[in-house]
Amino acid sequence: MSLLVVGSVAIDSVKTPFGERKEVLGGSATFFSISASAFTKVMLVGVVGKDFPKKYIRTLQNKGVDLKGLEVGQGKTFRWKGKYEYDLNTAHTIYTKLNVFQNFSPRIPAEYKKAEYLFLANIDPRLQLLVLKNMKRPRLVACDTMNFWITSSPQALKKVLKEVDIFILNDSEIRLFAQESNLITAARYVFTLGPKIVIIKRGDSGALLLTKNGGCFSAPAYLMDSVKDPTGAGDSFAGGFMGYVSSRNDLSESGFRKAVIYGTIMASFCVQDFGPNRLLSLKSKDIAERLANYKKHVQF
Numbered sequence: 001m002s003l004l005v006v007g008s009v010a011i012d013s014v015k016t017p018f019g020e021r022k023e024v025l026g027g028s029a030t031f032f033s034i035s036a037s038a039f040t041k042v043m044l045v046g047v048v049g050k051d052f053p054k055k056y057i058r059t060l061q062n063k064g065v066d067l068k069g070l071e072v073g074q075g076k077t078f079r080w081k082g083k084y085e086y087d088l089n090t091a092h093t094i095y096t097k098l099n100v101f102q103n104f105s106p107r108i109p110a111e112y113k114k115a116e117y118l119f120l121a122n123i124d125p126r127l128q129l130l131v132l133k134n135m136k137r138p139r140l141v142a143c144d145t146m147n148f149w150i151t152s153s154p155q156a157l158k159k160v161l162k163e164v165d166i167f168i169l170n171d172s173e174i175r176l177f178a179q180e181s182n183l184i185t186a187a188r189y190v191f192t193l194g195p196k197i198v199i200i201k202r203g204d205s206g207a208l209l210l211t212k213n214g215g216c217f218s219a220p221a222y223l224m225d226s227v228k229d230p231t232g233a234g235d236s237f238a239g240g241f242m243g244y245v246s247s248r249n250d251l252s253e254s255g256f257r258k259a260v261i262y263g264t265i266m267a268s269f270c271v272q273d274f275g276p277n278r279l280l281s282l283k284s285k286d287i288a289e290r291l292a293n294y295k296k297h298v299q300f
């Protein structure tokens with residue numbers, strides 16, 4: 001089934017306790033589509049500036065990502081700089097330069113408008129809304145966001161959520177959004193706004209899947225002895241989740257549970273190296289091996 005993502009395509013600079021990288025390929029739609037491409041073909045809607053390196057375009061194309069929806073706008077590519085302390089779970093933003101995203105109005109190629117699966121990756125909620133309005137209602141819509149948009153555009157975000165089936169965000173973000181410290185209570189608040197499912201990413205504590213009808217599934221993170229850079233882990237999780245769901249076309253709760261596990265596995269590859277490096281060298285046998293190990297870790 002066809003999978004469309006709208007989100008940021010970025011140039012990131014990142015500092016973690018284990019190293020630093022400047023001006024590398026980043027962005028929510030980038031990590032999402034590289035991860036999801038392990039399961040299905042992905043169509044991407046976004047914008048970059050004229051300064052966006054051609055080699056990064058080739059990187060995405062080599063993963064089979066359809067870039068007909070990637071515009072090259074006047075101005076510079078979106079840039080994000082962040083750093084992480086020893087607690088790698090929280091990104092501290094040093095700067096966000098929207099650049100070409102400031103005047104971006106997404107144009108959806110005709111063949112994208114009928115996509116069955118849509119992921120609204122972290123981006124201005126007004127752009128997420130525009131994309132939704134320009135499409136035939138997909139079979140499943142999932143959406144992510146971050147503190148930057150929760151604080152600056154809460155009303156637009158609430159409008160987006162009215163149209164969304166699954167809200168995927170991390171624990172600190174849902175606490176901020178719902179103004180509620182308890183994650184279950186915070187998810188119940190989200191259910192009043194539209195989504196039927198909330199997935200809460202909790203860094204190295206794993207992920208929670210909560211459903212409006214009271215269902216709950218908790219998946220630990222894959223145990224790793226070396227984590228270098230958590231940037232993109234959330235988007236890689238979402239890419240694994242949506243990639244798996246759309247490849248199976250299965251909207252049952254048990255299908256979503258399996259998809260959470262694939263999301264967890266893809267995120268674990270992402271954090272092993274800086275930027276999307278590890279995801280780019282991934283083979284399907286690596287995923288299968290890690291899945292088999294994961295099963296051993298959670299069996300009792």
Ligand code: AMP
Nearest residue numbers: 008010026027080122231232233234235
């Ligand atoms: P995450 O999966 O949450 O670690 O996402 C990291 C990616 O989000 C980075 O590659 C950034 O380029 C991108 N990003 C950071 N801030 C924003 C923002 N305000 N809007 C859209 N994308 C962002």
